[in-house]
Amino acid sequence: MFAYYLHLALRSLRGNPVLTSLMVGAIGLGIGASMTMITVLHVMTADPLPGRSAQLYRPHLDPTPLDYKQHEGSPDPSDNFTWPDAMALLDAHKATRQAAMAGGSLLVRPARAGMQPFDATGRYATAEVFGLFGVPFTYGQGWSDAQDKTRARVVVLSDGLNRQLFGGQDSLGQTVRLENTDFRVVGVTARWKPDPLFYADTSTRQYADTDEFFLPLATAVDLELGVNGNFSGWGKDRAEDRMHSPTTSWLQFWVQLDSPAQVAAYRQFLVDYSAEQKSLGRFQKPATHAALYGLMAWLAHQNLVPDDVRLQLWLALGFLLVCMTNIVALLLAKFLRRSGEISVRRAMGARRRDIFLQLGIEAAVIGVAGGVFGLAIAQLGLWSVRQRPDDYARLAQMDVPMLLGTVALAIVASVLAGLLPAWRACRLPPGFQLKTL
Structure with a gap:
């Protein structure tokens, strides 16, 4: 069933490449900016002597x-x-x-x-x-x-x-x-x-x-x-x-x-x-x-972490929140436009939770693509940090946990952003929508 829903998600995303690009770009920019500053904070607060x-x-x-x-x-x-x-x-x-x-x-x-x-x-x-x-x-x-x-x-x-x-x-x-x-x-x-x-x-x-x-x-x-x-x-x-x-x-x-x-x-x-x-x-x-x-x-x-680093982290997280708000609006518009397709599936026996799962997987796919794009943005951001004269700048390198965390954060953010649109779409009365087909 997961493979089927994944197939539907990819087909839906390919059907509207402009909207898909906007969503992937928005989540990627938000994730990239956030992970740049989270990585800087991570390396500055890491244990200098693990185990000792x-x-x-x-x-x-x-x-x-x-x-x-x-x-x-x-x-x-x-x-x-x-x-x-x-x-x-x-x-x-x-x-x-x-x-x-x-x-x-x-x-x-x-x-x-x-x-x-x-x-x-x-x-x-x-x-x-x-x-x-x-x-x-x-x-x-x-x-x-x-x-x-x-x-x-x-x-x-x-x-x-x-x-x-x-x-x-x-x-x-x-x-x-x-x-x-x-x-x-x-x-x-x-x-x-x-x-x-x-x-x-x-x-x-x-x-x-x-x-x-x-x-x-x-x-x-x-x-x-x-x-x-x-x-x-x-x-x-x-x-x-x-x-x-x-x-x-x-x-x-x-x-x-x-x-x-x-x-x-x-x-x-x-x-x-x-x-x-x-x-x-x-x-x-x-x-x-x-x-x-x-x-x-x-x-x-x-207090080794400078105040400007903490401020930049909060600004980056605020930017991520703005990006997620935009994703909610775009996904809501996208899912409501597919009300006819959803109604046909409901009429053929699909349960609300099946629709919710299908749309959630579509949001997760957007998150994966956004996470990959966000990794590129984060690497660019860390490169710019390393050009600064601050003595901590050379530490701005993304390790494996941060790499995995970037993709995980992108998926979680996109799925959370997709909860409201998916819930709203699966609550549509199928009978009313079928009459308009």
């Missing part, structure tokens, strides 16, 4: 004074950690793994003849960062806690930087000169690119390229290497002391917690730590300002 994100948490302390006034549009200084607070949480060892970190940009001076120096961005971090984030290695491994403490001159290269400097070969033990210091290579990571860079400073481009190197945090501080990100100070410390200052925040801090009980205990630890610092006169705000964010909750807290 549920155990990753971002502690939050607020050491700023009560009278601190944040300038409009400037980063919240409490989103980062001061050096004393980060070191205190590290020394407490209350989590399965923990790491303090900051971003940096250094001049790479290649030893290979003919290669010019170039800038590379990377991460200064404590030793557990690799196990914490599950960073895969092609060669070697990260450095040890002991090397952290001794401020060892060691470096872990990304797969891309290793190819650039050593042609992708095993570079363990080789020397890389960053700025004016030689570092020994102890590891090379495999391709690893979480989107967004959830662990980066909130003032940096979090949809930028991956880190090209990792250095021990204490080594970077000891060498006074440049830091990317936001230094927020609220005290009167000398500029040269700001890295170690208790009134300057610049570090990011992440922990791994494996159970709800561990999460609850760590949250209480943060409250207790804040209360202790308040009693010592360092913190002024209530201890309840301490918080613990899961990875996805932290991304939501940072």
Whole structure:
């Protein structure tokens, strides 16, 4: 029976190609515009570390004074950690793994003849960062806690930087000169690119390229290497002391917690730590300002999706609604014009639900054709998004779930649009229409 109804639908649509093209075009434009923005929102809110994100948490302390006034549009200084607070949480060892970190940009001076120096961005971090984030290695491994403490001159290269400097070969033990210091290579990571860079400073481009190197945090501080990100100070410390200052925040801090009980205990630890610092006169705000964010909750807290993207999504969905309204009108006109055919079928024994099913399948066929057209429109829309200068623009790629979702949305939209016209057509009194034939 389905094949028969499909045959009737195709014959009906071929019988009026202009009206069919209008309906397919309308649903395709609406679906294409909507799926363009839905895809952008999908990639911007995707889990950057599937399978691991549920155990990753971002502690939050607020050491700023009560009278601190944040300038409009400037980063919240409490989103980062001061050096004393980060070191205190590290020394407490209350989590399965923990790491303090900051971003940096250094001049790479290649030893290979003919290669010019170039800038590379990377991460200064404590030793557990690799196990914490599950960073895969092609060669070697990260450095040890002991090397952290001794401020060892060691470096872990990304797969891309290793190819650039050593042609992708095993570079363990080789020397890389960053700025004016030689570092020994102890590891090379495999391709690893979480989107967004959830662990980066909130003032940096979090949809930028991956880190090209990792250095021990204490080594970077000891060498006074440049830091990317936001230094927020609220005290009167000398500029040269700001890295170690208790009134300057610049570090990011992440922990791994494996159970709800561990999460609850760590949250209480943060409250207790804040209360202790308040009693010592360092913190002024209530201890309840301490918080613990899961990875996805932290991304939501940072509001990484720009307001213009959300606005464009609502506009696209509004356009889809307008297109569906037009489809309802076109299908109603089309189905009512076939009242004579419908009446003959009813007179020959077809039930109302048979007519309703037949017309519903016709609407679904329009949806399939509109979905295919919508895919082309969506791909064009995503291409235009990728031409924008925004750092998230390169992510505007449609994956398999979005491809299937485009066609599914088109079918659902067309079937919903066809419900009223189909119901209205199958309710026509067949006797009256037969008299006019």
